[in-house]
Amino acid sequence: MGWCYFKNNKRMRDFTISRYIALLQILQKQNFSFQPFSEFIENPKEKAVMLRHDVDLLPYNSLKTAQIENELGIRGSYYFRIVPESYNETIIKQIADLGHEIGYHYETMDTVSSKFKVQGLKFKEEHNLIDAAYEEFCRNLEMFREIVSVETICMHGSPRSKYDNKMIWDKYDYKTLGIIGEPYFDIDFSKVGYLTDTGRRWNGDKVSIRDKVNSPFNFNFRSTQDIINSVGKLPDQVMFTFHPQRWNDNWYPWIKELALQNIKNQVKRLIVIASPTKEDAAIPSCKGLLRYTRNDG
Numbered sequence: 405m406g407w408c409y410f411k412n413n414k415r416m417r418d419f420t421i422s423r424y425i426a427l428l429q430i431l432q433k434q435n436f437s438f439q440p441f442s443e444f445i446e447n448p449k450e451k452a453v454m455l456r457h458d459v460d461l462l463p464y465n466s467l468k469t470a471q472i473e474n475e476l477g478i479r480g481s482y483y484f485r486i487v488p489e490s491y492n493e494t495i496i497k498q499i500a501d502l503g504h505e506i507g508y509h510y511e512t513m514d515t516v517s518s519k520f521k522v523q524g525l526k527f528k529e530e531h532n533l534i535d536a537a538y539e540e541f542c543r544n545l546e547m548f549r550e551i552v553s554v555e556t557i558c559m560h561g562s563p564r565s566k567y568d569n570k571m572i573w574d575k576y577d578y579k580t581l582g583i584i585g586e587p588y589f590d591i592d593f594s595k596v597g598y599l600t601d602t603g604r605r606w607n608g609d610k611v612s613i614r615d616k617v618n619s620p621f622n623f624n625f626r627s628t629q630d631i632i633n634s635v636g637k638l639p640d641q642v643m644f645t646f647h648p649q650r651w652n653d654n655w656y657p658w659i660k661e662l663a664l665q666n667i668k669n670q671v672k673r674l675i676v677i678a679s680p681t682k683e684d685a686a687i688p689s690c691k692g693l694l695r696y697t698r699n700d701g
């Protein structure tokens with residue numbers, strides 16, 4: 405999860421900016437069009453790549469990938485959370501000015517349930533929690549829309565949470581809010597390939613709690629170089645999810661991310677093993693370590 409291996413046994417650090425650029429360039433060489441998610445929803449090209457960036461934290465890293473893509477003539481989608489470690493209005497505007505799409509990475513089932521827990525209150529029924537989460541979602545969406553236009557959303561998945569943030573849509577319809585797409589609902593993943601760097605690997609379904617889709621494709625790429633080597637085998641339409649906080653050229657943040665991800669993956673693996681039927685249930689013995697798993701990245 406930290407290295408690319410080449411045929412001559414040489415190895416190179418993975419999840420660096422240079423590997424990121426190499427991946428984008430090989431996709432360009434294969435004549436993929438790069439479409440922001442909203443554009444794909446409205447007018448999907450036959451051979452298209454969507455670059456989705458979940459800005460879980462360290463928004464400056466996202467500004468960096470946004471600039472790199474802009475230099476290559478590529479547009480992607482950036483999903484920000486409403487938490488101080490992600491939401492930075494200056495950066496959001498800068499990324500929008502570079503031509504990228506901005507979306508809302510929502511998690512209000514989590515935030516509302518935690519607020520009530522802190523206040524020692526309990527929801528009488530789950531639909532009351534959904535109502536409160538929906539209201540908070542609407543307020544947050546308005547906040548985003550005061551600075552940029554937002555047409556698509558995607559859920560943030562926290563493995564330690566009891567709730568799936570998508571539960572709001574069991575009761576409400578985001579389309580009434582002018583939202584045209586949520587990847588987990590509006591992409592047919594039986595046709596569109598899905599690759600995510602969740603878990604700092606490209607085959608992380610064993611450690612991913614929520615960033616999963618039902619897909620017939622079995623890519624099993626370990627490193628970014630594996631994708632580069634097999635780029636010709638990708639389907640014609642693909643969504644990539646990146647967590648830009650993990651893509652670093654400098655050694656210190658790169659090693660820090662690698663070490664933290666090792667711990668997170670161990671914890672997530674325990675959760676998955678402990679909950680084979682209900683994948684999102686946390687086990688009590690993990691509690692001390694779970695504070696490291698703030699996101700599903």
Ligand SMILES: [Zn+2]
Nearest residue numbers: 458460560561
């Ligand atoms: Zn996230």
